[in-house]
Amino acid sequence: MLSRQATAQENPAKPFLKVSGEVTTPLTLYADDITKMQHSTVIMKDRDGKEHSYTGVAIQDILERAGVTTGKQLRGENLTKYLMVKCADGYEVLFSLAELDSSFTDRKVILADKTEGAPLPNGKGPFRLVVPGEKKPARSSFQVTEFVVKFAKE
Amino acid sequence: MSRMLQIICFIAVMVCLLSAGGKVYHTATPLKIIYPDYFGNRIMIPADNPTTSEGVYLGRMLFYEKALSANNKISCATCHQQSLAFTDGKAFSAGVDGTLQPRNTMSLANLLWVRHFFWDGRATSLEMQAATPLTNTHEMGQSLEVSANKLQKRYTPLFRNAFGSDSITGDKIVKALAQFERTLVSANSNYDKYLRGEYQPTASELHGIALFYSSPEPTRHSRGAGCGHCHGGPKTFSDLFHNNGLDIIPKDAGREKITGQAYDSGRFRVVLLRNIALTAPYMHDGRFTTLEEVVAHYNEHVAQSNTLSPFLQGNSNSVNGTSLDLNSQEKRDLIAFLHMLTDSSFIRDKRFSNPFLN
Numbered sequence: 001m002l003s004r005q006a007t008a009q010e011n012p013a014k015p016f017l018k019v020s021g022e023v024t025t026p027l028t029l030y031a032d033d034i035t036k037m038q039h040s041t042v043i044m045k046d047r048d049g050k051e052h053s054y055t056g057v058a059i060q061d062i063l064e065r066a067g068v069t070t071g072k073q074l075r076g077e078n079l080t081k082y083l084m085v086k087c088a089d090g091y092e093v094l095f096s097l098a099e100l101d102s103s104f105t106d107r108k109v110i111l112a113d114k115t116e117g118a119p120l121p122n123g124k125g126p127f128r129l130v131v132p133g134e135k136k137p138a139r140s141s142f143q144v145t146e147f148v149v150k151f152a153k154e
Numbered sequence: 155m156s157r158m159l160q161i162i163c164f165i166a167v168m169v170c171l172l173s174a175g176g177k178v179y180h181t182a183t184p185l186k187i188i189y190p191d192y193f194g195n196r197i198m199i200p201a202d203n204p205t206t207s208e209g210v211y212l213g214r215m216l217f218y219e220k221a222l223s224a225n226n227k228i229s230c231a232t233c234h235q236q237s238l239a240f241t242d243g244k245a246f247s248a249g250v251d252g253t254l255q256p257r258n259t260m261s262l263a264n265l266l267w268v269r270h271f272f273w274d275g276r277a278t279s280l281e282m283q284a285a286t287p288l289t290n291t292h293e294m295g296q297s298l299e300v301s302a303n304k305l306q307k308r309y310t311p312l313f314r315n316a317f318g319s320d321s322i323t324g325d326k327i328v329k330a331l332a333q334f335e336r337t338l339v340s341a342n343s344n345y346d347k348y349l350r351g352e353y354q355p356t357a358s359e360l361h362g363i364a365l366f367y368s369s370p371e372p373t374r375h376s377r378g379a380g381c382g383h384c385h386g387g388p389k390t391f392s393d394l395f396h397n398n399g400l401d402i403i404p405k406d407a408g409r410e411k412i413t414g415q416a417y418d419s420g421r422f423r424v425v426l427l428r429n430i431a432l433t434a435p436y437m438h439d440g441r442f443t444t445l446e447e448v449v450a451h452y453n454e455h456v457a458q459s460n461t462l463s464p465f466l467q468g469n470s471n472s473v474n475g476t477s478l479d480l481n482s483q484e485k486r487d488l489i490a491f492l493h494m495l496t497d498s499s500f501i502r503d504k505r506f507s508n509p510f511l512n
């Protein structure tokens with residue numbers, strides 16, 4: 001284990017987002033892949049109390065690419081599915097799929113790779129979840145590394 | 155084949171299956187681990203290793219069993235001593251071959267809620283974790299097969315009671331150890347008694363609790379130490395990895411060694427603070443010998459780097475301050491709270507003590 005140190009420091013791995021679980025196509029998306037997807041900009045009030053603009057890919061687009069049940073398919077038992085968002089530091093937040101779907105809500109949750117036109121700062125990027133319209137930014141989590149879609153078990 | 159022969163064969167096969175089955179489907183006594191509601195139920199017990207009284211008893215024996223090491227001189231308890239909340243007071247402990255471990259021995263308590271074990275979170279279950287010290291050449295230094303062989307005969311009845319068959323395997327050794335470790339619940343400190351309404355903290359302790367949980371907000375004249383962001387809640391740990399500002403360039407890259415990602419450089423697990431007054435020296439490399447030094451670190455010496463946790467940036471009790479700026483009374487109060495986390499019944503609990511001595 002410890003011998004991996006040298007290689008990791010000389011040749012750091014490229015950050016990526018993994019999408020797995022109840023998907024038809026598991027994905028590993030690198031920054032290059034994300035750049036190529038359609039981007040939109042949303043405004044969110046941050047912990048500093050000020051509004052900031054964030055640009056990125058709609059979560060729904062990423063889920064569709066992985067073949068997750070969205071739009072018309074999001075009904076019946078599929079409404080008991082959730083998305084668990086996991087971050088590099090171990091932080092985890094949860095959404096029901098309907099919260100992220102344009103057939104249910106006008107709110108657009110994105111995976112941002114830019115803020116105010118520039119890459120995200122150290123500690124927050126390369127990918128940050130941006131959830132506009134929430135009173136606290138606690139679900140707008142930093143350094144997102146994984147999306148896991150599952151059925152709730154209760 | 156004649157019909158008669160078919161029936162005889164069928165009966166013979168059934169008899170074999172049933173007698174084998176009789177050995178496999180034993181009934182070890184399920185053990186419910188008792189813990190306070192305020193710890194929550196997000197616990198980790200793998201489906202293939204339910205906790206039983208017999209399994210836990212075997213695990214306790216194995217935890218103290220020196221035959222599990224290559225030179226028959228060390229057990230888990232050599233490094234993880236109950237009287238020191240399962241640490242050994244050393245910055246780095248020596249293994250069978252005398253080599254020092256690369257990191258400080260971790261205290262063991264409330265492991266039932268942990269999802270990523272070790273300072274860098276590289277093991278995802280206690281079963282997986284246990285195989286590391288057992289087989290690492292610089293720790294106990296013996297393969298699981300050799301360990302299983304050395305336990306033959308002497309331990310056969312204990313394995314039969316716990317797992318229903320006489321076979322002793324590496325898999326069962328780590329399962330029993332994990333079962334024992336899950337029972338190491340520390341929930342009887344003065345802080346717990348306070349949470350249950352059984353203890354009235356001193357003024358200094360109460361102030362320490364408030365500082366621990368509050369973030370500094372100088373513009374609102376609200377003072378705090380901001381520890382709760384990471385170590386918050388009665389469990390006093392979180393399954394998160396943070397760089398808590400020990401070094402500008404870390405000697406030990408921590409979590410980065412596991413993920414290979416530059417953003418994980420110098421990140422380590424937010425470990426529990428329970429029994430912290432008993433588990434010096436502190437941090438993954440045992441660099442601080444006292445809690446005073448730990449508090450001085452957070453107060454005055456947080457090292458800036460690209461991966462320093464955002465929770466430790468711009469954290470000051472002074473407007474535009476560059477350090478936490480607690481005064482000496484506040485530091486003493488914070489330490490008084492840390493002492494409240496000592497659980498003296500945990501370190502004397504007979505269920506966790508060396509069974510070879512009673």
